Amino acid sequence: MSREAVASRPDPKSGTVLGMLLVVYIFNFVDRQILSILAAPIQAELELSDGEMGLLGGLAFALLYSTMAVPLAALADRTSRSWVIAVSLFAWSGFTALCGLAQNFWHIFLARLGVGIGESGGVAPSYALIGDYFPSEKRATALSIYSLGIPIGSGLGVLLGGYIAATINWRTAFFVVGLAGVFIVPLFKYLVRDKAKSKVAAGNPSPLPQAPRLAETARILSRKPSFWFLSFGAAMSSMMGYGIAFWLPSLLIRSFGFDLVEASRFFGAILLLGGVAGVLAGGLLADRLGGRDKAFYAWLPAVAFFLGAPLFAIGILSTDWKIAFVVFLLPQALAYIWLGPVLSAIQHLVNPAARSTASALFLLINNLIGLGGGIYALGALSDFLAPTYGDEALRYSMLYALVLYGIAAVLMALAGPFLRKDWVRE
Structure with a gap:
């Protein structure tokens, strides 16, 4: 059997591993996104401004989430x-539950820091x-299936959080979703094991290269222009993406007159329907077009951002919720x-041995800027514009911030040609 045929043969455990990683990622975003739908009752009870809520949704989470991800990913590459991932899931779920005990801004700020520390060890190792577990030609599709955790988890967080908060209170919502994550840790560890540190080449096992040190991986990536363009392009889009995801429920309540449950249903449906379709389409198209030209792995997002910005503007300016x-x-x-x-x-x-560390370095830039800056920036800008625009x-x-998608489109377009020479063949 040829080397190529062996390399592309699916691992029999790959479906189970991908499925469990998806479940954990769903919990990741349920715990992360639930704060957005609970913003209104939290602000009312704890007397917080939009700027303070922006800190809770962005910087409080992103500060340690982004920085701790790098050493934890390096640890994952060199150990298990x-x-x-299992220990991280236990930690972030526990801190999510603790958010329900908060009595003031600093209580919930510290609990969100804990959620960020926990979640920092989950994504890059995944x-x-x-x-x-998946060969190169199927990897974008597999990563897209995994990334379904973002819209599904965000949608469920919004729907469950809104329903529980409306029927009981916002504190119970944190308790329920946090403890649910704790309970699945044993099942995850039982079903998901590290792939043996060997690879099959023409039927004969040979050792994988030793995981390089963090500094070495950082040095390799720093010399590749595609890494910088992709990272900062993703960061610009994430500033707007996380900003919309956090603040849209509040916009629906303030400008469309929705109550908490109506806002959760509206936004949850958008996340589940639109988000799932977009994630799957991105992976499938990338694997198809990227086989012809690696530049399409960057050009496809560039086109999507360019087309998406004006459509978001129409929705934001709409006064009819059905049209929106x-x-x-x-x-x-x-x-x-x-x-x-x-x-x-x-x-x-x-190279494969450095994947966790490379992913964490990418996430450091993407999340520190995108998650840490976007939610706070939109909240602070709202406070600044309040004397002019009132409610x-x-x-x-949100409308003014859409320029970030334009910047992201330009950076992704620039990344395309560099990907052709920076790509590491397997």
Whole structure:
């Protein structure tokens, strides 16, 4: 049997591993996104401003989430990726539950820091495990299936959080989703094991290269222009993406007159329908087009961002919720297309032994800027615009911030040609 045939043969455990990683990622985003739908009752009870809520949703989470991801990913590359994910799941779920005990801004700020520390060890090792279990030509699709955790988890977080908060209270919502994550840790560890540190080449096992040190991986990536363009392009899009995901429920309540449950249903449906379609389309198209030209792994997101920005503007400016719902679906899908292509491309900028570390370095830039800056920036801009626009300040804050998608489109377009020479063949 040829080397290529052996390399592309699916691992019999790959489906189970991908399925469990998806479940964990869903919990990741349920715990992360639930704060957005609970923002209104939390602000009312704890007397917080939009700027303070922006800190809780962005910087409080992103600060340690982004920085701790790098050493934890390096640890995962050199020890056990599955164990790092399992311990991280236990930690972030526990801190999510603790958010329900908060009595003031600093209580919930510290609990969100804990959620960020926990979640920092979950994503990059998961990317690496998927890279281990799936061959190169199927990796963007596999990463897209994994990335379904973002819209599904976000949608469930919004729907469950809104329902529980409306029927009981916002504190119970944190308790329920946090403890549910704790309970699945044993099942995950039982079903998901690290791939043996060997590879099959023409039927004969040979050792994989030793995981390089963090500094060495960083040095390799720093010399590849595609890494910088992809990372900062993703960061610009994430500033807007996380900003919309966090603040749209509040916009629906303030500008469309929705109650908490109505806002959760509206936004949850957009996330599930538009997000799932966009994530899957991105992976499938990237694997198809990228086989012809590696530049498409960057060009596909560039086109999606360019088309999505004006459609988001129409939805944000709409005064009819029915029109807004239809209009928001398409740009929501376009906003998620980048995940499969870009995450797969990052995996191919280093050798397999360094995948967790490379992914974490990418996430450091993406999340520190995108998650840490976007939610806070939109909240602070809303506070700044309040004297001019009053109750509509949040609407115009989101509208002005759409320029970030234009910047992201340009950076992704520039990354394309460099990917052709930076790509590491397997």
